[in-house]
Amino acid sequence: MREPGNVKRVESLGENWRMDDEWWRQPIVRRYVEVVLEGGGRVVLFEDLITGEWFVQT
Amino acid sequence: MYTELHCHSAFSFLDGASLPEQLALTASQLGLSALALTDHNGLYGAMAFAQAAKQLGLQAITGAELTLLDGSHVTLLAETPEGYANLCRLITEAHLGREDRRDPRLDFASLEARHAGLIVMSGCREGLLPTVLQTHGRQAARRLAERCKAAFGPENFFVELQRNYVRGDLPLTRALIDLAADVGLSVVASGNVHYHKRERHRLHDVLVAIRHRTTLDGSHHVRRAYSEFFLRPPQEVEMLFGDCRDAVANTNALAERCRSFDLTRDLGYRYLAGSEHHVLAVRRLDEELRLIEHHGLSGFFLVYNDLFDLAREVGADVRRGSRRARGNLLPGRGRGSSVSSIVCYLLGLSHIDPIANGLFLGRFLNESLASVPDIDLDFPREIREELIRRVYKRYGDEHVGLVCSFPTYRLRSTVREIGKALDLPPGEIEQVAKLSDSRTDGLSDEIERLPGFAGRRNAPLWKELCELAEEIAGLPRHVSQHVGGMIISSRPLVEIVPLERAAMEDRVVCQWDKDSCDDARFIKIDFLALGMLSLVEECVELVAEREGAPPDLSRIDFKDPAVYDRICRGDTVGLFQIESRAQIQMLRRTRPRNLEDLAVEVAIVRPGPIVGGAVNPYVRRREDQRRAREAGRPYKPPLDHPLLESALAETLGVILYQDQVLQVCQALAGFTAGQAEALRRAMSRRRSRELMAGFWEEFRDGAAARGVPPATAERVFTQVIAFSEFGFPKSHAAAFGLLAYQSAWLRHYHPAEYYCALFNNQPMGFYSLDALGRDAKRNGVEIRLPDVNESDVWCTVDLTPFPPLLAGEGGRNAVRVGLGFVRDWSEETATAVVLERERNGRYRSIGDFVRRAPPNLKRTAIEHLVWVGGCDGFGLTRRELLWQVGLWLPPENGRGSGGDARVRRQLELSLDHPYEGLRFGDLVPAERMLAEYGVLGFAPSGHPLSLLRASLPAGVVQSDALPKLEHGVRVEVAGLVVARQRPETAKGFVFVLLDDVAGMVNVIVRPDVYDRYRATIRGEPLLWIAGKLAKDDGTVNVIAEEAQGLKVGTRNAERGTNSESDSSAFPLPHSAFAFLKSMRRVAPDSKDWG
Incomplete structure (x- = not known):
């Protein structure tokens, strides 16, 4: 996983889940995945299934 | 291979977004071999689901998700007939054992005590084990799992695992897998399905918002922000449970076990043993008795015989002491196709001679009957109410239940409820709801046409409203009570279908509607309240009061020209079945002269004949026939094909009655009795048009084999499927035609009594009281305003002399409006006022009335009576009377606690009031009329x-x-x-x-x-x-x-x-x-x- 100035290897993938909401306004459709990074850190990433972009959940 | 064992339909009211039929079809398309329907606390959709699945070759598993006392859920599947009976009992207990009928819950101990034949699964995320695991920890969950294992046995209790891409699914299911392994239990996968396809999640979201009476924005905490609760392809589920293949394999094993119970086959509903009292008299009777025996329906008719005996007892009790008790009135009357049966006629269940009237039996009883025949009975309201109570007594609470119905969303409620969920402006939503037509191509087009809404259909949220309105159409909204259907069972009904409390006190409904009851071959008895029968009862009583003896309506002249002349003029407002605008137009053109003609009138203005294009040809041919008769020529109506002569000659070549649909198919396309029976059933079900259209190929081929040209076959079939719309069997039309004539006869010879009973039996029919009152006046019957010294509680025939309305009439023909019709008066207060008058004499003045009136009669109610002239007899103007009421009684909003104030004021009444004698002018006619509309809702004083x-x-x-x-x-x-x-x-x-x-x-x-x-x-x-x-x-x-x-x-x-x-x-x-x-x-x- 690359962040500006910081590259870490993904150790394993955890649970993944999906969200569909706000379809009546500005639809939110996301696929989430929990990632275990080298060194034990955990982050949640999600893919915006409308635009195809990936984000880190903060 | 995976089988879905946890699935909700729209019968999990407001928590399922697809019909059972849609789920069955999708399951079949996805290649599933079985599917369980597990709606919340009910089997409402189970029969419809089982029938649909059977057609698709899909195994339907019957189950339910029950809510326990602590709010957690448990999923139950019926493995055996005994398990099904227990499921019904458990669901019934969950409903009937609760104070709040809308919140069914089951005691876990009841499940432990009655689980034979059931497979118990530990439930969804809010299920039995997950709830304890998440709230009380692993040790508590383990103890509960062990208790379940001991109570149900490890072969019958399964730990349910659900993975729907919801955060937390993975750790929860892994913890459950560990728990199961520790305790020695098996696991089973399930999908907790709430809609048949992903796109339906939007409607599901809306339903949840509606359930919580909030908006989509306001329902975040109760709504699932997911779209993953759809019916998933089995391969996808296998992948999801790749780490736990047992859970998938067990779904199949359980489905296999559930094969030993099929709801369409193993319900265990039996008829009583056959009768030994078969009477063989005439050919028709022989034929009917043979058919009855052939179909094992003897017990069915015995139950009806028993019921009608009960109805006779009830009728005698209700009428005891009244003058009409000598009027030879039946306790009730048959309607519908049963009127064509001689057995029903002999049992007293119908009052029309089926032989003399040429009634076709096939729609009621035939060789290939696939469901129990319908016998519908009409009763006056008060007899019906008492009869229902006695049926419970006669057969026992556990053996009787009312049939339920499932009202579906209508356009107005759809707009209001979805509009609210979408948080659209309430004012605009109300405007759309009020001005929209229910008959519309789609809400989208409708909105476009509404003033001020052009362009909205593509606007955000309005677009969603239009789309969701289409999806929700046809979905059940809630459980209601069928108009009169009752189920009676020799085996406790509670083991056959769950029961729950009806909205009306002391009544229970079963969880199946009439189609499901029909599929289950239940004896369904339709006890219908027919307002016109109540009217006839009252009218006969009033005539008996005036003349000393009641008229015998079974022996009146059924060919009375005076009665038919008025009917032919369209002078039929207030009569039974022939009073509507369209009926009046038809009467003027077809000019009925006998009961058979009246049966046609009753049947012709119905969607079936109208859509089938029968109306105009019939009217034209009737005119041709009349002209031919007048000219002394024979008349032969044109027919689409000579083969149709026997079926359609009596209705001049068109299909007017449901029975003719079957006769036409048999005559033109050679339908067998089995095909005709299948068509008959299709005709009376939901989505009947699709079902009937399915007969086209058989019809076309059958007609071709008989040499009928394809174009003729197609034309006739169009008329046949028109009867997917509502239509009458001839027997029903004959029964209603007779009552129509009796109502016309009573009105003609006893007009004051008739209009009096008509007023007292509202609401009924096509017209408002206002229109009926004016019609009465046009027919020489004065409607007199209520009067505190003349009126009874309800309307009465007023014999007080009065200036005639029309030359030579009036005086005797008047109806006095009852005090109970006055706004803010109740039956109780009106009765108290009348009783006081009878005990202590007429009211002498307004002060006297105010003093003697019951304390709960409010000042506004007294004023309302004054406004409409109810105290005119005291010799003062209405303004003076109102002034005096104000002197004796303070304004209601300034009275504090009503009772005390009234008593205090009453003490002053015996004294003269210094301002009592002030004089005021009277109301002008316009004021009087407005007051009448405001107080009574109608204006006896004029138009x-x-x-x-x-x-x-x-x-x-x-x-x-x-x-x-x-x-x-x-x-x-x-x-x-x-x-x-x-x-x-x-x-x-x-x-x-x-x-x-x-x-x-x-x-x-x-x-x-x-x-x-x-x-x-x-x-x-x-x-x-x-x-x-x-x-x-x-x-x-x-x-x-x-x-x-x-x-x-x-x-x-x-x-x-x-x-x-x-x-x-x-x-x-x-x-x-x-x-x-x-x-x-x-x-x-x-x-x-x-």
Whole structure:
């Protein structure tokens, strides 16, 4: 996983889940995945299934 | 291979977004071999699901998800017939054992005690084990799992695992897998399905918001922000549970075990043993008895015989002491196809001789009968109520239940509920709901046409409203009670279908609607309350009171020309079944002269014959037949094919009755008895059009084999499937035709008694009391205002001499309106006032009345009586009376606790009041009329237009002048709107019935004119219409070209009008303009359809 100035290897993938909401306004459709990074850190990433972009959940 | 064992349909009310049939079809398309339906606390959709699945070759597993006392869930599947019976009992207990009928819950101990034949699964995320695991920890969950294992056995209790891409699924299911392994239990995968396809998650979201009475935005905490609860392809589920293959394999193992119970086969509903009292008398009886025996229906008829005996007892008890007890009245009457049966006739279940009337048996009983025949019985209301109570007593609570129904979303409720969930502006939603037609191509088009809403259909949220409205159409909204269907069972009903409390106290409904009950081959008895029978009872009683003996309606002259003359003139307002606007038009053209003709009248203005194009040909041929008879020529009606002669000759070559549909298919296409029976069943079910259309190929091939040209076959089949719409069997039409005649006979010979009973038995029929009152007056019966010293609680025939209304009439023909009709009076207060009068003499003055009236009769109620002349007999003007009421009784809002204040004031009443003698002028006619509308809802004193006559637009023609004008001339008419109809069968035409001083005017509005004046035509209580006069063979219509709310000058033009500043209960109109303005507010609601 690359962040500006910081590259870490993904150790394993955890649970993944999906969200569909706000379809009546500005639809939110996301696929989430929990990632275990080298060194034990955990982050949640999600893919915006409308635009195809990936984000880190903060 | 995976089998879905946890699935909710729309019968998990407001928590499932697909019909059982949609789920079955999708499961079949996905290649599933079985599917369980597990709705919340109910089996409402189970039978429909099982039937649909059977057609698709899919194994239907019957189950339910029950809510336990702590709110957690448990999933139950019926493995065996015993398990199914236990499931029914458990669900029933969950419903009947609770204070709040809307919150069914089951004690876990009950499940432990009654689980034989059931497979128990630990439930969803809110299930038995997950709840304890997440709230009390692993040790508590382990203890519970061990308790379940001990109670149900490890082979019957399964730990349920659900993975729907919800955060937390993975750790939860892994913890459950570990728990199961520790305790020695098996796991099973399930999908917790709530809709058949992903796209339906939007509707599911909306349903959840509706359930919580909130908006989508306000429902975040109760809604799942997911779209993953759809019916998933089995391969996808196998992948999801790749780490736990046992869970998937076990779904199949459980489905296999559940094969030993099939709801369509193993319900265990039995009929009583056969009768030994078969009477063999005539060929028809032999035939019926043979068929009855062939289908094992002897017990069925015995139950009916028993029930009708019970009804006779009830009828005798209810009528005991009354004069009509000697009137040879039946306790009730048959309706529907059963009237064609001689067995029913001999048992007393029908009152029409099926042989003399040539009634076709096949629709009721035939060789290939696939479901139990229908016997529908009509009763007067009070007999029906008592009979239902006695049926419970006779057969026992556990053996009787009412049939339920599932009202579906209608356009208005759809707009309101989804609109609220989407948080659309309430004012705009209400506007759309009120002005939208239920007969519409789609909400989207409808919104586009509404004034001020153009372009909205593509706007955010409005677009979603339109789309969701289409998806929700046809989904059940809630459980309701069928109009009269009751199930009786020799085996405890509670083991066959779950029961729950009905909205009415002391009644229980079963969880199946009439189609599911039919599929289950239940004996369903329709006890229907028929208002007209109550009316007839009362009318006969009133006649007996006046004349000393009741008329025997079974022996009146059924060919009385005087009665038929009035019917042929269309003078039928207030009569049974032949009073509507459309019926009156038909009567004037077809001119019935006997009971058989009346049966046609009853049957012809129905969607089946209308859609089948039978009406106009019948009317034309009837005229041709009449002319031929007058000329002494024989008449032979044209037929689509000579093979149809025997089936259609009596109805002049068209299909008018449901039975003829079967006869036509047999005659033209050689349908076997089995095919005809299948068609009969298709005709009476939901989505009957699709089902009937499915017979086309058989029909086409059968007709071709008999040499019928394809075009003829197609034309006739179009008429056949038109009967997917509502139509009558001939037997039903004959039964109703007879009652129609009896009502006409009673009205003709005993008009005051008839109108009196008609008023007392409202609501019924096509017209408001206002319209009925004016019709009474046109027929020489005065409707007199209520009077504190003359009126009873309800209306009575008034024998007090009175100036005649019409030359030579009046005096004897009057109805006195009862005190119970006055606004804010109840039956209780009216009864108290009448009893006090009977005990202690007439009321002598307004002060005397106020003093002696019951304490719970409020000042406003007394004032209402004064406003409509109820105290005129005291010799004061109504203003003076109102003034005096004000002296004796303080305003209600200033009285503090009502009872004490009343007692205190009563002490003062015996003293003379210093201001008692003040004099005031009386009300003017306009004020009186407004008061009558405001207090009674109708105006016995006259028609509002009679007060506006001088101010009406100059060109307005009165209804009685229309027949004298030329066809095609331009006319203007005005009147009070009595009814507005937009029948689905009328291709967008709207029919408006206006009432003016002289009578009624029928206005026809073409679709383009309706589009132009939509809001006016739908909303105005008093209309002005300009258009062309259309006269055709006795009928007179106005074809509207322009429409507007009636106008009579302007406020500015007429000085002295100040109704808004008038603070009295009824504004004082001093001008036509002000009167009309007030009239618009108090005008009675029209009867609107479509």
